[in-house]
Amino acid sequence: MxxxxxxxxxxxxxxxxxxxxxxxxxxxxxxxxxxxxxxxxxxxxxxxxxxxxxxxxxxxxxxxxxxxxxxxxxxxxxxxxxxxxxxxxxxxxxxxxxxxxxxxxxxxxxxSPTVLAERVVEPALERALTHARVDRLRAHFERAERVLIMIQDDPDPDAIASALALKVVLGRTRGGATIGTFGTVGRPENRAMTRILDIDVERIAPTAVRDYDRVAMVDAQPAFFEEAFGEIDLVIDHHPAEAPVRARLKDVRPSYGATSTILTEYLRAVDVKVSPRLATALLYGIKADTLALERGATRADMDAFAFLHGLANHGALRRIERPELPPAVLDLLAEAITRRRLVDGVLFAHLGPMPYRELAAQFADLLLQVEGADWTVVSGAIESELHISVRNVGHDRAAGDVVRQAFGDLGRAGGHRAMAKAVIQQRDWPADDVAATISARFLRALRGGRGRTGA
Ligand SMILES: [Mn+2]
Missing domain, CATH: 3.40.50.720 (NAD(P)-binding Rossmann-like Domain)
Structure with a gap:
């Protein structure tokens, strides 16, 4: 035309x-x-x-x-x-x-000329500003021998994708920079992401941080860690700053739904070729942090999402989002299904000892598909802990509140509107019949009881 x-x-x-x-x-x-x-x-x-x-x-x-x-x-x-x-x-x-x-x-x-300015001039200006910002951080990292990109202790897709994107922005592909965490990649989807997209996340000791010439942090800030950081080189994040961010260069945008969106803007401003692998990671990062654009997503997140959607490998994304169940856990699932109890729309299943800690959450997601189950409460034991994972399909009570009320006196308990969890030391658990106690406490909390008295 x-x-x-x-x-x-x-x-x-x-x-x-x-x-x-x-x-x-x-x-x-x-x-x-x-x-x-x-x-x-x-x-x-x-x-x-x-x-x-x-x-x-x-x-x-x-x-x-x-x-x-x-x-x-x-x-x-x-x-x-x-x-x-x-x-x-x-x-x-x-x-x-x-x-x-x-x-x-x-x-x-x-x-109107105003609209013309908004649609044409402002995006061009923003792009130019982002370009200048990327030039500054490239210059700052250019000569470093060893670069560390830190992410949180239980790294989520947004953090992992942002770290990978920063490596690309800095021109440090494989080996040129370490993506580090003090914890481990836990959730099965996140493990699937690192495996399928071949992203190395290294567990490092706090004392190893000083071995690096330059330290960046994405999707987190130094104040979020128990370990003390001195002033680091770079922070890129979308969480509100709880304390002054101690970094030479920083880009903190609390209005953004995901850090991956900020990194996508960097990549676009400097015309870096975005590979299907990187696009898939960033798209998944934005999806995970904004619940597929339903929570806290802004215009910027949607723009980045649309851009990445055209470049991503959707087959790989499907495999990541539907993590496989190792065959070894199917027997556990079969038993849990046999022993399930459905009371007033709440489906309870207790797994007993489980092989990895995310399994309770995985089964809680899975069982929410059962007809008549508005809530799922799946529990299991691992090492010295009892894990209780809770999901709902949308309810006037937030899952986090109910779980805090039901189990908050025994251990760590809380979460969001639709998902929550409690982790309790087994020695603090008040009764022998674990399954019965969990359902009694949960139902009492859900029905508005205080859930504070023992079993
Ligand atoms: Mn994030």
């Missing part, structure tokens, strides 16, 4: 230049031959003629279906539109007009 750009000065030419629009170079229609000559000299296409006469438009429109943009001020605009319409009655027309201008009437779309 070719565009016909009608203006009585060089405003449109200055803004848009000779760059193709809609796949073809646009043609400028201007009143002064000198301006048309200047546009042609600079590589554009232009026609000069009386903008209020039909003739110039007969030359500009070839098919009559070209889209026209008209940027001519108020008084002369009506005559310009009338002449244009005679030559190309079917052409879609966009008029650039001030908010106060009289409506041009007829079959045209009006675009």
């Amino acid at each position: 070719r565009y016909v750009l009608v203006a009585d000065d060089d405003l449109l030419w200055r803004m848009l230049g000779p760059t193709p629009l809609g796949g073809e170079q646009p043609i400028y229609v201007v009143p002064r031959p000198a301006l048309a000559a200047r546009i042609t000299r600079r590589g554009g296409r232009a026609l000069a003629g009386d903008l209020s006469a039909e003739r110039v438009y007969r030359r500009a429109f070839v098919s009559g279906q070209e889209a026209a943009v008209v940027a001519v001020p108020g008084a002369r605009r009506a005559r310009v539109l009338a002449a244009l319409r005679k030559a190309a009655p079917a052409a879609p027309v966009v008029v650039v007009a001030d908010e106060g201008d009289p409506t041009p009437g007829g079959d045209v779309t009006v675009l």
Whole structure:
């Protein structure tokens, strides 16, 4: 589609230049031959003629279906539109007009200069600012031999993806920088992510931090760690700052739904090629942190999401999001299903000893598909701890509140609206019949009882 750009000065030419629009170079229609000559000299296409006469438009429109943009001020605009319409009655027309201008009437779309600035000038400015920011951080990390990119203790997809993206932004692919955590990647989806996308997350000791020349932190801030950090080199995060962020360079944007969105903007601003592997990681990071754009996602998150969606490997993403159950746990699941109890819409299942700590959460997700189960409460023991995972399908009581009320006096308990968990030391557990005690306490809390007295 070719565009016909009608203006009585060089405003449109200055803004848009000779760059193709809609796949073809646009043609400028201007009143002064000198301006048309200047546009042609600079590589554009232009026609000069009386903008209020039909003739110039007969030359500009070839098919009559070209889209026209008209940027001519108020008084002369009506005559310009009338002449244009005679030559190309079917052409879609966009008029650039001030908010106060009289409506041009007829079959045209009006675009205010403010909107033009918001859609064209602001994104370009933001991109330029981001470009400058990336240049600064590249310069800061350029000479470092050993670079550490720290993420939280139980790294989530947003953190893992952001760390991988920062490596790419800094031009330090495999081996050039360590993605480090003091903890381990726990949840099965997150383990699947690192395995399927081949991302190395290294467990490091707090004392090892000083072995690195440069330390960056993504999706977290130094104050979030129990271990003391001195001033580090870089923090990129979307959590609100709880304490002044001690870093030479920092980019903290609490309005963003995911740190992956910030890194996606970095990659786009400097035109780094985003591989399917990196796009998949970042897309999953944004999905996980915003519950697929349903929670706390902004315009920026949606833009990044749309950009990454076109580049990601969706087969890999499906395999990550539906983690496989190791065959060894199927017997456990079979037993749990046999011993399940469904009471007032709450499905209880106790696994007994379980092979890894995320299994209770995995089964709680799975069993929520059972008809009639508005809640699932799945428990299991590992090492010295009892883990209780709770899910609901949407309820007027938040899962986190109910779990805190039911088990808060015994150990760590809490969570969000739809998912929560409690972790209790077995020695603090008040009774022998674990399954019966869990259901009694949970139901009492759910029905509004205080759940504080022992079993
Ligand atoms: Mn995050």
